[in-house]
Amino acid sequence: MASGKPELRTVGKPERRVDSVKLATGRGTFVDDIAMPGLLHARILHSPHAHARIARIDAAQARALPGVACVLTHHDVPRVAYTSAGQGWPEPSPYDSFMLDEKVRFAGDRVAVAAADDPELAQRACESIKVDYEVLPALLDPERAMARGAPVIHDEPDATGIKDALRNLAAEITAGVGDVARGFAEAEQVFEQTYRVPYVQQCSIEPHVTITWLDEDNRLMVRTSTQVPFHVRRIIAPLLGIPIRRIRVIKPRIGGGFGGKQEILIEDLCGMLTLRTGRPVRLEYTREEELTAARTRHPQIVSVKSGVRDGRFTALEMRVLENTGAYGTHALTVMSVTGNRALSLYRCPNLRYEARAVYTNLAVAGAFRGYGCPQGFFALESHVDEVAAALGEDPLEFRRRNHVQEGDDQPIAEVLGEGKEGYKQIIRSCGLPQAIQLGARAIGWKDRARKKRPGNGPLRRGLGMAIVMQASGIPGVDMGAASIKMNEDGSFNLLMGATDIGTGADTMFCQIAAEALGVPIEKIIPYSSDTDMTPFDPGAYASSTTYVSGRAVEKAARLVLQQITEVGARMLEMKPEEAVVHGGKVCAKDGRFVTYEQVCLSSLYQKDQFQIMANASHMSYESPPPFAAVFVEVEVDTETGLVRVVRIVEAVDCGQVVNPQMAEGQVEGAALQSLGYALYERMPFDAQGRMQFRSFRDYTIAAATDAPELTTILVPTHEPTGPFGAKAIAEIPINGPAPAIANAVFHATGARIREIPLTPERVLAALEEARARTPRPRPA
Incomplete structure (x- = not known):
């Protein structure tokens, strides 16, 4: 060669x-593809309230039902604090969860579990449990949750690792490089704006499902749909009161995870039921439970402030308010990644990052593909487009002048780390310049000015772009x-x-x-x-x-x-x-x-x-970043506010590609997933904190029929520290489409939308705001 x-x-x-x-x-063979003699089916009783104490719980009627083998409430299981986040030990997430607790903290929290001869009977048993709740004031907004005098969500004395329980603060970060105040003072222009990214769900085809049984040596077998089998074993052992050596976890084929299965959601209950009954137990979430009781992406409110002089950044500041929901799973590390990656993308001598993860009585956020990067890059790349527009520059050329290059270090990564101290990171391979060049050529960027109006009528065409990065593992x-x-x-x-x-x-x-x-x-x-x-x-x-x-x-x-x-x-x-x-x-x-x-x-x-x-x-103490340049063409109906994505081009540098066919599948799947949360995915909660969508009839995800023309360009580079020169590819493609779509809508219409999804209502409101800002011609 x-x-x-x-x-x-x-x-x-x-x-x-x-x-x-x-x-x-x-x-x-998937989890369910085995037959177990004497199999019991389990169902969970979930809380209807967002915040309440269980004043009284009576399971006698449920236990008396013929065919019901076991019913467990918080009175029947050990009280052991833990985190359900499947992370390395010691976990950076707080130990603020219990297998079953006398207090429920979101609508969907676990109250009890029943095992019976069939699923319907197990559900009847759950419905037969009598529960008296002392309903408590619910906190549904992270800013209000931090206010003085707000109800305390985690007032239990045996929880550990919480930053400030009295302020409902799960975690907090303050970090910086250089002198941000001086950087803003030296800037010719300073820009500041706030962006919002909502709750969205992973929506794996296969829901959470676990089967447990005792083998001939009386060891607990756990066959489960998980991303983290070794973490499952370690985390459930103390909850069940048995040593690790008595547990074997097997992960067969799995129907998707996207981060949602980096969580120990049902394995503990399933295992406890088997230990109590001596029989095999199967527990599977319904789609409703996936949407109301599983995990989501962390909603974030992200404020970005930048200083620019001579077309280059002099200072970048990012402030994040993160809603972790009822429990602090992944709260610290997700917002660490938000700042770590976003503030490493552009050359800038002065950086500052502040972030707070706040408890609320809403759905529990956790790991989701991208892990903080989609939130950070939606804000940053929307902001960069706004800066370029204010300076009268081509957003591509502005990015090209400012983005990091091979040989640069990532100082904020060393300061922030990810749940622990960071390590010095040098960019040893960077295909971002080629990715921008190839992606721009594929989308027809040089003809951008001619794209706006495909013909007469209300339709407008626009092109947008975003550049993004990720990491390859957690260094150290x-x-x-x-x-x-x-x-x-x-x-x-x-x-x-x-x-x-x-x-x-x-x-x-x-x-x-x-x-x-x-x-x-x-x-x-x-x-x-x-x-x-x-x-x-x-x-x-x-x-x-x-x-x-x-x-x-x-x-x-x-x-x-x-x-x-x-x-x-x-x-x-x-x-x-x-x-x-x-x-x-x-x-x-x-x-x-x-x-x-x-x-x-x-x-x-x-x-x-x-x-x-x-x-x-x-x-490895190194975590080489993959890079991507994402280009999007949209068509906006200015009468209805409907946004149609015509084409997505993703040019990705993942080092040496191991399998091009599988790599393209990763990129295309991530692009479609990002399209969904950019345009229509949302999780509305009512005034009592209950999730309103219970199935895919309500919760809309992008289907194959929604796919625009997708072009994947794999940019060849060689990462000297990777296997045969390879870097990561699984998450990088999900980070860029959403900001690129928002930027394309702005190019098409002049309407800037700083919150996703880009619903027709938001588009129409932004169009009206843009029209109000446009000076009207004076009459002659």
């Missing part, structure tokens, strides 16, 4: 997914591990704790292992996500799978290759450094060779027998 790097044989190729046939033929926090074992036919068992949540991660790992070992991907047999059988891995989150876990696979494969080379060289009676490994053979320069099969047979049955295998772990 012209770059001097060795040509890759498997990495970079659109290899077929290793699970494609079984998924296409219905043989892909999470690690991945892999084991590889060689078989007699020259194939390899690859064991990974990492979690494939429908992304094709198992295939990607097989490609990395096959590349390092010099064999076809068919020679790699993957097995993942079983806490008994596979090495430890924190799970699928923080865009860590490729960069962190993939690097562990590469390291294990190279250790195995070293052993193969040594055995093969011994068989050929030569030094290992003289051997050449190629095409599944260990070769001598004189043409002699031994095959991988012969090498393995020799190692197992001949002289100095041993198993060719290796374990490897990887943890």
